[in-house]
Amino acid sequence: MVTLLSEVSIDVRGLTKRYGSLLAVDHVSFKVYRGEIYSLLGPNGAGKTTTISMLATLRMPTEGDAFVEGYSVVRERTKVRKVIGVVPQDLTADDELTGFDNVLLMARLHGYRGKEAEERAWDAIKFMELEDAAKRRVMYYSGGMRRRLEIAMSIAHDPKVLFLDEPTVGLDVQSRRHIWDLVRALKKEGVTIILTTHYMEEAEELSDRVAIIDHGHIVAEGTPEDLKAKVKGDRVYVKLKNGAEVAKALEVLSREFNDVKEMDGYVVIKVESSAEAMPQIIKLLSNFDVAELRVVRPNLEEVFLELTGHGLREEESFDAFKFRRLMRAVRS
Ligand SMILES: Nc1ncnc2c1ncn2[C@@H]1O[C@H](COP(=O)(O)OP(=O)(O)OP(=O)(O)O)[C@@H](O)[C@H]1O
Ligand SMILES: [Mg+2]
Known part of the structure; x- marks a missing residue:
């Protein structure tokens, strides 16, 4: 068991992933503090999804380790899974089911039963402002509603840490802003949020701190203001x-x-x-x-x-x- 440093939520140490001869994530280290919104900003293929997937225990690191709320993503994967929510880049909701049923399914997967599962699903739906569409099948949802539903599905069990992989990719400006507002509301609830994006406006608007990532390396890290101060004129x-x-x-x-x-x-x-x-x-x-x-x-x-x-x-x-x-x- 690792001793908890109370203010650190995620502690990444030399995290590395190889796919054959490709070094997709190359000895990356960073810390995310409790209640922060931390962004990984980088172009296609930078290694953002691979990094977040290792932190969310969806892929096994080749080397290095990371601690999420004190639990190792290599050795304590089940414990990590209990405290996190994940919204993957490729959406997962079942088109044939209603929004509510998708969220309910997630609540049940996390071990909630009966009334409690329903209450949790409903709370998550309400938080993501999907009440009106909750009983409609997902196939009729707009892109923005789908994204909000995916987040609802990932928060039904009240995770301490939320991973959002490209939360607004492909959305129009209005839907994007709506999601940003809801992500900020989640932060207010005390959730630690780590997101990936290749939209600089998204990183700038939402993040307390940003790691700029390219070819599997963090090339700079800091608040948006710190980073912008690096370029003058x-x-x-x-x-x-x-x-x-x-x-x-x-x-x-x-x-x-x-x-x-x-x-x-x-x-x-x-x-x-x-x-x-x-x-x-x-x-x-x-x-x-x-x-x-x-x-x-x-x-x-x-x-x-x-x-x-x-x-x-x-x-x-x-x-x-x-x-x-x-x-x-x-x-x-
Ligand atoms: N399962 C895999 N097998 C082999 N190579 C992979 C695999 N997954 C990702 N890669 C490669 O690893 C590198 C990093 O990919 P990754 O998906 O992490 O990047 P990303 O920053 O999330 O990109 P995007 O913005 O396109 O989502 C890329 O070169 C990609 O082609
Ligand atoms: Mg990606």
């Missing part, structure tokens, strides 16, 4: 219609700006103030056919880029039409 992203001209644009821009580089097909100019630098940038690019131009202020995506040299995902950009109008204004 704005970045201007330029995409040219003709990729072959990137080298030329780098050269032209480098004459006036001292931090210009290529990243994922974009020319990226780091500046103190984009408002001040923009007219100059537009002038220097007047002989190039620009497909896209955008300004990015410090955010977690930028931190990720700075640390890893590649992006978390594609972002919305502002269009070429707007740029051409801007060009005309500058030229005239």
Whole structure:
């Protein structure tokens, strides 16, 4: 038995997972404190699901260990399972059953019987604001309702720790915000929450602390504010219609700006103030056919880029039409 450090809920020590020759999670260590929302932020294939699955005893570590509420995920798997709830990336609710019956099934799997099981299922349904849909079959649920149902299913036994693997992937903004509110409400109830995401807004909005993960490594950890403080100034992203001209644009821009580089097909100019630098940038690019131009202020995506040299995902950009109008204004 491991001695409980009262404030630590999850203590990860050198956790490692190999799939054949692939090192999916490479000696990762971190701590999550009780009542925290802790996010693993990283792109596809970073090792987020593998990490969370080892913590939730769904996959066995190749090396290392982690302690969830003091229990080893290698040696005390049954005890770990009693104190956790898991919402997997691939949804598990039975389409043919009602929402309520899905939750009830989970309450029974956790050993509750009769009235008590029903009460617990109903409480979880209410917490996730699904009363109205509770008696409808899951096949008629919207994407957001399904996600909320999955969370209801995972909290029917009052877990101390909740694992959410990509809780809002594929949802519209409104459904996403609704889930964020409910996750925050769970935190208020004292639940320790560890989630994975590749949405930087999600990590920024929800988390007390974030671990940025790439290729099985934690490359940075801290509060969103701590992490954002690592990148200073704005970045201007330029995409040219003709990729072959990137080298030329780098050269032209480098004459006036001292931090210009290529990243994922974009020319990226780091500046103190984009408002001040923009007219100059537009002038220097007047002989190039620009497909896209955008300004990015410090955010977690930028931190990720700075640390890893590649992006978390594609972002919305502002269009070429707007740029051409801007060009005309500058030229005239
Ligand atoms: N069962 C498995 N067998 C072999 N390789 C696997 C297995 N599961 C995951 N991998 C590989 O391990 C790496 C990490 O995968 P993982 O699913 O943990 O990443 P992730 O960060 O959750 O990605 P995503 O954002 O796509 O969910 C990837 O390269 C993946 O292809
Ligand atoms: Mg995953």
